[in-house]
Amino acid sequence: MIESILLTAARIFTFDGQRMLTGASGFYFERDERLFLVTSRHVMIDEPSRHFPDRIEIEMHTDAGDMAKSTGFSIPLYRDRESLWRQGTDSAGGIDVAVIELERAALPATAVFHAFTPAHLQASPDQVEVGSALLVVGFPLGFHDSLHHMPVVRQAVLASSFGLRFEGQGYFLTDARTHRGTSGAPVVMRAPEHPALGGLPWKLLGVHSARLDVGTRDLKLDEALGLNCAWYADILMTLTAP
Template sequence: MDIDSTAKRLLFSTVRVDTVLDDGSEGSGTAFVLRHAHSRGVSDFVVTNRHLVEGVRRGGLVFTQSQQGRPAFGQRFQLNIDEFPAAWFLHPDPEVDLALVPLSPLRQAAAEQGVELYVEPIDTRLIPDAATWDAFDALEDVLFVGYPSGVWDQVNLMPILRRGTTATPAALDFEGQAQFLIDAAVYPGSSGSPVFIERRGGPAPRREATRDLLFAGVVAAVFFREEANQIVAAPVPANNRGMVVGSEMIDLGLIIKSTAVRELLDSYLRKWQA
């Protein structure tokens, strides 16, 4: 398969996160690779939710290998990170469920084992500017990529592409925070999935290669109906053990806006490149 379209490139923007939690249970989630231009050059980062890296005993990131600049379908490389939680840089606001790790040392660790990683980073230029956020309609099509309930194509190492719509206006900050809701099937393992708003006839795209997709945010939480018929939001668990007994997901996902991802990057760069 030639990687000659936006959708095909998205298949290689995500990284599967496999973890062993402090209670001994196994979990999985989603991370993605982000490319960011800054004053000292261009850097790639792996971004996910902080709740996927905190309270973890062991963790690994699963990549597809590269051969001659092309993806080697099915050739897996799992990079296990010692002291997994300590490797991640967390958003300075503890209420913002985001974390990152630079990709460069991970690439170097793989290269030391004779492996080249194949990734298709999401460019931060796809983060909507203020005018674009304001221009979004109350109902927009969304696309997200990840590993819901740990499901993926294990033979070809492919994530799952899913669609939905915005459920609250993306132009507004839901409950006063930099977030919005989507109407989509969000399950354990979807945490950390990048979310895109797909425009048809909206503002001109930033560059032809990305066509009509704008990087809108990151899956962080799902809404449950509890036995008492109360609706609550909770972080998307890394496994089904994190679900409340007797609860039912109602297909509403909480998305942290990509503007908060930019804040995370800026905070990291201020600390480590000052």
């Protein structure tokens, strides 16, 4: 048996034409029978680093009986110079989350994956305490089970008050070791007591974005903070609205 949480994550490659640019993480989100791929906005476009891919590619399992079988699935990011992906903003500015809808008919007929739904979003912040144990499911530095095409998980701890926008921004903090390539990974908390979640007993709390640091840190004397920002996952209800 493969844990369902591992089948929610997608390894993402960004391309400019045929030239591969970067690797990242993402995950599936389903709403009203529509299927979306979720990742960080800076995976789709990042002006400061002049990162302008025109398509992405994800790796999909194609045989439930043999996880070593997979195929690449290419997703264009633009049509007629208009972006096909959506991003969000709030009162504090841009949010580093993006979604793009997947055409189910174009997916491999035997595609194997699990998708989060609105039921997996955490409705009440009172039920999530600071210090709670979380997982970040993704592909740090592209590392994964290269035979079975599976992500890895990093343990994390909720490092700020859940439901309180840290410094007025739409994210909370996690304490975890993360690396490049983890951008866009789901940040989840185990929820086995919720029968409505079916075969995916996890709450989706956020979307991992980036590591945080202190500008005054002495690079020789002080270790990195080890803190990260994760954007609240409830933005997905806005980004996936009809």
